[in-house]
Amino acid sequence: xxxxxxxxxxxxxxxxxxxxxxxxxxxxxxxxxxxxxxxxxxxxxxxxxxxxxxxxxxxxxxxxxxxxxxxxxxxxxxxxxxxxxxxxxxxxxxxxxxxxxxxxxxxxxxxxxxxxxxxxxxxxxxxxxxxxxxxxxxxxxxxxxxxxxxxxxxxxxxxxxxxxxxxxxxxxxxxxxxxxxxxxxxxxxxxxxxxxxxxxxxxxxxxxxxxxxxxxxxxxxxxxxxxxxxxxxxxxxxxxxxxxxxxxxxxxxxxxxxxxxxxxxxxxxxxxxxxxxxxxxxxxxxxxxxxxxxxxxxxxxxxxxxxxxxxxxxxxxxxxxxxxxxxxxxxxxxxxxxxxx
Amino acid sequence: xxxxxxxxxxxxxxxxxxxxxxxxxxxxxxxxxxxxxxxxxxxxxxxxxxxxxxxxxxxxxxxxxxxxxxxxxxxxxxxxxxxxxxxxxxxxxxxxxxxxxxxxxxxxxxxxxxxxxxxxxxxxxxxxxxxxxxxxxxxxxxxxxxxxxxxxxxxxxxxxxxxxxxxxxxxxxxxxxxxxxxxxxxxxxxxxxxxxxxxxxxxxxxxxxxxxxxxxxxxxxxxxxxxxxxxxxxxxxxxxxxxxxxxxxxxxxxxxxxxxxxxxxxxxxxxxxxxxxxxxxxxxxxxxxxxxxxxxxxxxxxxxxxxxxxxxxxxxxxxxxxxxxxxxxxxxxxxxxxxxxxxxxxxxxxxxxxxxxxxxxxxxxxxxxxxxxxxxxxxxxxxxxxxxxxxxxxxxxxxxxxxxxxxxxxxxxxxxxxxxxxxxxxxxxxxxxxxxxxxxxxxxxxxxxxxxxxxxxxxxxxxxxxxxxxxxxxxxxxxxxxxxxxxxxxxxxxxxxxxxxxxxxxxxxxxxxxxxxxxxxxxxxxxxxxxxxxxxxxxxxxxxxxxxxxxxxxxxxx
Numbered sequence: 001x002x003x004x005x006x007x008x009x010x011x012x013x014x015x016x017x018x019x020x021x022x023x024x025x026x027x028x029x030x031x032x033x034x035x036x037x038x039x040x041x042x043x044x045x046x047x048x049x050x051x052x053x054x055x056x057x058x059x060x061x062x063x064x065x066x067x068x069x070x071x072x073x074x075x076x077x078x079x080x081x082x083x084x085x086x087x088x089x090x091x092x093x094x095x096x097x098x099x100x101x102x103x104x105x106x107x108x109x110x111x112x113x114x115x116x117x118x119x120x121x122x123x124x125x126x127x128x129x130x131x132x133x134x135x136x137x138x139x140x141x142x143x144x145x146x147x148x149x150x151x152x153x154x155x156x157x158x159x160x161x162x163x164x165x166x167x168x169x170x171x172x173x174x175x176x177x178x179x180x181x182x183x184x185x186x187x188x189x190x191x192x193x194x195x196x197x198x199x200x201x202x203x204x205x206x207x208x209x210x211x212x213x214x215x216x217x218x219x220x221x222x223x224x225x226x227x228x229x230x231x232x233x234x235x236x237x238x239x240x241x242x243x244x245x246x247x248x249x250x251x252x253x254x255x256x257x258x259x260x261x262x263x264x265x266x267x268x269x270x271x272x273x274x275x276x277x278x279x280x281x282x283x284x285x286x287x288x289x290x291x292x293x294x295x296x297x298x299x300x301x302x303x304x305x306x307x308x309x310x311x312x313x314x315x316x317x318x319x320x321x322x323x324x325x326x327x328x329x330x331x332x333x334x335x336x337x338x339x340x341x
Numbered sequence: 342x343x344x345x346x347x348x349x350x351x352x353x354x355x356x357x358x359x360x361x362x363x364x365x366x367x368x369x370x371x372x373x374x375x376x377x378x379x380x381x382x383x384x385x386x387x388x389x390x391x392x393x394x395x396x397x398x399x400x401x402x403x404x405x406x407x408x409x410x411x412x413x414x415x416x417x418x419x420x421x422x423x424x425x426x427x428x429x430x431x432x433x434x435x436x437x438x439x440x441x442x443x444x445x446x447x448x449x450x451x452x453x454x455x456x457x458x459x460x461x462x463x464x465x466x467x468x469x470x471x472x473x474x475x476x477x478x479x480x481x482x483x484x485x486x487x488x489x490x491x492x493x494x495x496x497x498x499x500x501x502x503x504x505x506x507x508x509x510x511x512x513x514x515x516x517x518x519x520x521x522x523x524x525x526x527x528x529x530x531x532x533x534x535x536x537x538x539x540x541x542x543x544x545x546x547x548x549x550x551x552x553x554x555x556x557x558x559x560x561x562x563x564x565x566x567x568x569x570x571x572x573x574x575x576x577x578x579x580x581x582x583x584x585x586x587x588x589x590x591x592x593x594x595x596x597x598x599x600x601x602x603x604x605x606x607x608x609x610x611x612x613x614x615x616x617x618x619x620x621x622x623x624x625x626x627x628x629x630x631x632x633x634x635x636x637x638x639x640x641x642x643x644x645x646x647x648x649x650x651x652x653x654x655x656x657x658x659x660x661x662x663x664x665x666x667x668x669x670x671x672x673x674x675x676x677x678x679x680x681x682x683x684x685x686x687x688x689x690x691x692x693x694x695x696x697x698x699x700x701x702x703x704x705x706x707x708x709x710x711x712x713x714x715x716x717x718x719x720x721x722x723x724x725x726x727x728x729x730x731x732x733x734x735x736x737x738x739x740x741x742x743x744x745x746x747x748x749x750x751x752x753x754x755x756x757x758x759x760x761x762x763x764x765x766x767x768x769x770x771x772x773x774x775x776x777x778x779x780x781x782x783x784x785x786x787x788x789x790x791x792x793x794x795x796x797x798x799x800x801x802x803x804x805x806x807x808x809x810x811x812x813x814x815x816x817x818x819x820x821x822x823x824x825x826x827x828x829x830x831x832x833x834x835x836x837x838x839x840x841x842x843x844x845x846x847x848x849x850x851x852x853x854x855x856x857x858x859x860x861x862x863x864x865x866x867x868x869x870x871x872x873x874x875x876x877x878x879x880x881x882x883x884x885x886x887x888x889x890x891x892x893x894x895x896x897x898x899x
Contacts, residue, residue: 197574209467
């Protein structure tokens with residue numbers, strides 16, 4: 001038994017490079033990310049070219065917090081990246097991050113898009129927008145309108161438990177309170193053309209397929225579809241819809257962020273801070289936003305023309321930290337009204 | 342010749358247990374390995390409060406249980422029908438194309454459920470070419486005028502999973518028909534039973550344990566599936582576990598639901614065994630005669646072939662062709678990703694290494710249970726299969742906690758004694774990942790090997806024992822040589838499963854390490870589906886090879 005295990009280890013060890021921060025030769029940096037590394041690889045390459053720091057990534061789906069927590073002080077993670085504010089706040093709440101004192105970061109990232117205690121920083125924004133069939137006559141839209149009976153059997157949306165929707169519902173709670181949100185969710189559920197599910201891109205595809213007339217999805221998918229990056233078919237999906245930036249009746253458009261934090265036991269903290277500062281620099285912000293058709297967090301950084309064509313983004317003033325607070329309740333309300341059933 | 346009852350002689354029994362001790366200890370060790378993540382989850386579950394349950398009981402569980410129950414019943418019925426009927430078709434009848442069908446029926450094993458679901462969603466979408474062709478034929482201009490019902494439904498999910506998972510039943514049942522049933526079927530034929538009667542009264546009851554094994558494998562796969570049900574909008578218990586964990590960051594709560602689900606699964610399996618408690622199956626030492634299949638006429642033969650081809654077409658040919666087309670499009674658009682080669686290598690090496698370990702462990706568990714029958718070995722055997730009944734991600738979390746703790750300990754000791762940090766040895770080397778595969782898929786190996794051993798008559802063991810062989814000797818001289826085909830079959834099944842594995846691989850892999858499945862997931866997450874189609878096709882191709890080998894050795898004769 002023992003020899004077998006030893007053999008196995010030896011075999012595996014010879015095949016896989018040991019992910020080992022020990023005795024670092026050249027400067028290295030390890031990123032644990034729930035964001036697909038492909039999206040940020042060009043930026044990481046640029047950073048390596050300018051700083052000489054090699055960047056390793058591990059792309060995780062769920063369980064980033066659990067993995068970092070159980071690796072404890074032996075963890076090699078320097079930077080933790082996620083694509084939902086809730087996940088970022090989670091990391092900070094579980095004590096897996098450390099505050100960063102950096103004037104460059106504070107100057108670049110607006111106050112409502114970073115942790116008051118400096119544990120995490122937004123690097124880009126995406127808006128929860130309305131996709132509508134070309135023939136629908138709509139100039140503006142409020143999230144509240146989704147409950148209007150005139151949309152009965154005409155709305156498509158992904159699962160109510162997906163973090164993007166949870167954040168939207170949490171924002172609704174922040175605006176209208178839990179009771180009104182429950183009623184709104186129940187009404188929206190009643191208006192669905194099909195089961196809540198699939199992805200955001202399916203909303204556009206299903207509008208083209210005549211299953212629904214309107215739907216809620218993320219802004220950057222429109223860029224991904226229309227640019228042809230996802231193949232020719234998706235160009236047709238992207239062109240089948242028009243995009244409206246909805247707002248709350250008493251607010252603006254709901255945005256979510258992708259962001260990063262420095263791990264509590266980061267072995268290469270200095271390099272990690274350098275990378276974050278690089279990511280909020282003007283050039284990187286432009287690249288970062290363009291790579292995935294997002295909104296940059298830094299004021300004045302360029303936006304891709306496809307995204308600019310939606311009109312001016314008026315970000316909802318509700319604090320990110322407020323949205324994070326209502327997340328659990330939002331998820332439970334969605335379950336309560338059977339949003340996904 | 343005086344009759345000696347070997348089994349009641351206490352001296353001999355004691356001697357047997359002495360020589361069997363290493364097997365017993367090894368079994369206990371393996372069972373402990375599998376039980377560790379489950380215990381880690383129990384510990385996690387206790388960390389949480391029970392505050393979640395009122396909400397769950399009121400709003401989540403009734404629906405989730407309903408949906409899970411419907412899915413399992415539906416898939417169970419469908420895989421039983423498909424698996425048993427196709428197994429009987431290629432065993433009892435002879436027609437043109439039977440040889441081809443024999444192995445082709447296994448092909449859907451090579452396609453992960455999440456890929457099949459994705460392929461069909463695209464193929465059957467209102468803007469897909471199937472519905473487009475229908476509209477063109479009937480003169481509808483737009484999908485707003487005419488649409489087929491949406492595949493994103495419980496029925497759609499049942500049909501898709503059924504057509505992908507039936508090979509588990511086909512594989513186990515066919516082996517039974519070929520070996521066990523042959524003699525008895527021949528006898529009933531000579532006694533004048535009609536063909537239908539032979540099937541219903543002899544072959545089917547005989548194959549019941551094999552069907553049960555196959556169906557439980559298929560149902561575990563269905564229960565564990567997260568991709569396909571997520572795509573198709575079916576809210577199973579597994580989905581609720583995810584929601585609780587990921588959306589509400591409540592891992593203890595998720596662990597609680599997972600354990601409740603595990604209890605349910607164990608209860609179901611126990612019930613099935615209990616229902617079969619009065620049935621006894623013995624293998625006789627006579628050489629099993631191979632089945633003489635009934636030759637069909639040309640017209641009937643063609644019909645039989647077409648019927649047998651249907652599940653192959655739905656479960657494999659259609660989705661695989663879709664992938665070929667999509668991958669080709671991508672290839673012309675962007676060429677081949679250079680990562681693909683190293684990822685394929687990673688996938689194969691990792692899966693092969695894990696498979697060897699799983700087979701070895703499976704043999705130890707199954708052989709200990711056979712040669713030292715008793716409560717202890719039976720319990721160890723049950724424990725060793727428990728990992729298969731957990732959602733992959735939850736199990737991975739259960740592994741992550743103890744393995745990382747061990748990693749930290751090693752790191753501290755190394756710092757203390759050697760003055761150098763080892764970093765995370767087990768996670769960093771991929772050993773944690775191998776462990777996850779063992780915990781997840783050991784059940785398949787144990788089940789298959791056990792079924793293989795059960796075809797070796799007990800009288801062989803007795804004969805070898807009376808010739809002075811101890812437990813290990815009997816294994817070397819009897820069981821190992823006789824069950825080689827079973828071992829290869831089990832190995833291939835496990836290999837394909839390891840290769841398709843996604844949730845645990847995502848969570849436990851080292852830095853900068855990608856397999857085909859994780860690459861596929863990454864691309865799908867970005868929505869660059871065509872790039873994903875290349876990786877998906879690679880998974881299917883790598884998976885088809887072992888399936889073909891599996892079919893070649895299927896005709897095993899004792």
